[in-house]
Amino acid sequence: MFTKTKTIDGVPETALKGSMRDFRVMEGADLLGRCDAFYNWQDNRRRSGTWPFSRATETGPASSCAVRDDSGNLTTGVNFASQDYLSLSSHPAVLAAAKAAIDEFGAHSAGSPALVGNTSTSVALERRLAQFLKMEEAILFPTGWAAGFGVLKGIIRSHDYIVMDALAHTCLQTGAQAATRNVVLFRHNDVEHCRERLKEIRRRDANAGVMVVTEGLFSMDSDTPDIGALQELAHEYGATLMVDVAHDLGCLGKDGTGHIGIQNMLGKVDLVMGSFSKTFGSNGGFVATRSRAVKEYLRFYSPSCTFSNALSPAQLATITKALDIVESAEGRDLRGKLMTNIVNLRARIRARGMDCYGDPSAIVAVKTGDEALARMTARALPEMGLISNLVEFPAVGKGLARFRLQVMAGHTDEEVTAAADRLHAAMRIAQARLDAGFDLMEERLAG
Numbered sequence: 001m002f003t004k005t006k007t008i009d010g011v012p013e014t015a016l017k018g019s020m021r022d023f024r025v026m027e028g029a030d031l032l033g034r035c036d037a038f039y040n041w042q043d044n045r046r047r048s049g050t051w052p053f054s055r056a057t058e059t060g061p062a063s064s065c066a067v068r069d070d071s072g073n074l075t076t077g078v079n080f081a082s083q084d085y086l087s088l089s090s091h092p093a094v095l096a097a098a099k100a101a102i103d104e105f106g107a108h109s110a111g112s113p114a115l116v117g118n119t120s121t122s123v124a125l126e127r128r129l130a131q132f133l134k135m136e137e138a139i140l141f142p143t144g145w146a147a148g149f150g151v152l153k154g155i156i157r158s159h160d161y162i163v164m165d166a167l168a169h170t171c172l173q174t175g176a177q178a179a180t181r182n183v184v185l186f187r188h189n190d191v192e193h194c195r196e197r198l199k200e201i202r203r204r205d206a207n208a209g210v211m212v213v214t215e216g217l218f219s220m221d222s223d224t225p226d227i228g229a230l231q232e233l234a235h236e237y238g239a240t241l242m243v244d245v246a247h248d249l250g251c252l253g254k255d256g257t258g259h260i261g262i263q264n265m266l267g268k269v270d271l272v273m274g275s276f277s278k279t280f281g282s283n284g285g286f287v288a289t290r291s292r293a294v295k296e297y298l299r300f301y302s303p304s305c306t307f308s309n310a311l312s313p314a315q316l317a318t319i320t321k322a323l324d325i326v327e328s329a330e331g332r333d334l335r336g337k338l339m340t341n342i343v344n345l346r347a348r349i350r351a352r353g354m355d356c357y358g359d360p361s362a363i364v365a366v367k368t369g370d371e372a373l374a375r376m377t378a379r380a381l382p383e384m385g386l387i388s389n390l391v392e393f394p395a396v397g398k399g400l401a402r403f404r405l406q407v408m409a410g411h412t413d414e415e416v417t418a419a420a421d422r423l424h425a426a427m428r429i430a431q432a433r434l435d436a437g438f439d440l441m442e443e444r445l446a447g
């Protein structure tokens with residue numbers, strides 16, 4: 001038995017359609033068996049080269065490296081898919097600090113921070129971080145995700161409200177949903193819409209706790225809210241502001257304090273939450289507060305802190321040494337190099353007729369739009385020698401697919417040019433294939 005399938009350059013039409021959203025809510029009693037539907041769709045994409053996810057580097061996040069896809073194919077290219085913005089994960093002083101920490105403290109923290117999982121280095125890092133952010137206190141979490149989830153689940157109760165930017169990260173969305181059903185979104189970076197949301201809540205409930213949640217730099221759009229305006233607004237309505245600084249802390253701003261520093265809001269935001277996994281060379285997250293009481297409450301009521309092991313000694317040493325560098329003249333130089341690469345990449349992308357979202361940051365999100373074009377481009381990229389992350393619905397809106405190029409201080413100027421050239425070439429190849437239209441391919445039916 002044969003069937004005819006519509007294909008473009010061997011890629012079935014079905015691989016260019018649909019999204020992960022289609023498989024989020026699954027019906028049926030067979031909890032495990034119903035995963036098959038997603039796998040079949042994913043595997044169709046995998047077999048046609050349009051599934052660019054779950055790749056593994058062979059060498060760590062170097063500026064050019066080898067990656068193996070999840071079918072086992074090895075390719076090499078310039079790497080714009082790693083979030084090691086100041087290239088600190090391979091800095092000799094960072095590596096030496098991590099090795100020395102293992103020698104001194106062993107490999108494992110072996111306990112929750114609420115028990116005896118912390119080491120003297122955790123306590124010192126919390127203090128350093130609070131000083132860096134001009135806050136009184138900071139508390140560490142095993143990852144940034146755990147911090148975002150944990151701060152909301154830890155503080156917010158079912159009768160409280162969360163007013164969140166519509167594009168806030170999944171750790172914040174999931175934490176919010178776990179904490180209360182009273183979650184309302186405001187339009188991305190729209191302070192006036194946030195005001196309307198707060199007004200509506202206060203009309204109904206004068207006494208509930210309300211947390212306004214946003215990010216210092218949005219990770220898919222590379223844009224930034226008016227943090228001062230949101231903080232003022234939050235206080236006007238008796239609410240608390242929290243800002244997630246995962247993508248800007250350490251790598252943006254003269255002194256590395258990100259958009260909170262750039263907007264002269266250091267020490268003035270109610271809660272600052274972030275991740276070490278972008279600039280500070282290690283897994284890990286934190287929440288900074290002006291109150292010891294809030295820190296202690298989080299330690300014992302935020303489940304992703306209380307009931308999860310503390311950061312390991314090597315992670316702590318990595319982050320602490322990375323923070324030393326971020327605060328030093330070398331850090332300033334690295335941020336300068338990073339910004340030069342960012343500005344050059346954005347200019348070269350535009351010079352080739354492509355466009356990118358937002359403002360200059362380590363995230364250069366190049367507009368592609370249509371998912372079929374994006375997937376065909378992703379298919380062409382490995383042979384062109386560019387490693388880059390495809391972002392598509394539901395991570396971004398439908399028809400708003402993009403390639404998220406993440407820039408590092410360690411990229412050379414040649415690598416920056418190569419990224420722009422190769423993305424442009426891949427997109428042209430993909431467009432030409434789509435323009436040529438579908439062929440009908442005869443396929444033998446299974447069974």
Ligand SMILES: Cc1ncc(COP(=O)(O)O)c(C=O)c1O
Pocket residue numbers: 143144145146148169171215219244246247274275276277283284285
């Ligand atoms: C805005 C934002 N917050 C939090 C996180 C989670 O950080 P981590 O990778 O440390 O879990 C991320 C990571 O993707 C992020 O982009």
